[in-house]
Amino acid sequence: LxxxxxxxxxxxxxxxxxxxxxxxxxxxxxxxxxxxxxxxxLLDVGSSFWVLLTVLFILGYVLTRFRRWKLLKKWEQDESQSELETDKGDPLAEPKTD
Structure with missing residues (x-):
């Protein structure tokens, strides 16, 4: 200088x-x-970035929970159908009491 x-x-x-x-x-x-x-x-971009990131995170969480719930329901239906098919095929099967 x-x-x-x-x-x-x-x-x-x-x-x-x-x-x-x-x-x-x-x-x-x-x-x-x-x-x-x-x-x-990136940290100084502003609040809009963090709001968008939070919304995406929550949306991902909700979608994951929804998909898991649908899968569990499908498994329950498949299981109940397989139990019905098993009971129909076995004449000696005892009737279920729920």
Missing amino acids: DLSKNYEHFPTGFRNAFLMTPVEFERHWQEQAKKRYRIYV
Whole structure:
């Protein structure tokens, strides 16, 4: 930075000191910041991102529970049908008392 003080024109002094223009330096700095701090950008997106993420999580949970409930109902129906078929095929089977 001392070299930039020796010149009256800041961009010229900056170029002589850092071998790049201030615009090139800023572009390089932004690229490095995006690579290094990408996770912080995601965290700073705003509340809409977190609301959407929460809604998706709850929706996924509800859909999973619903699919599990349907599967259990199907298993119960299959089991009751197999019990009926087993009882019909066995003439010595005792009648069920529920």
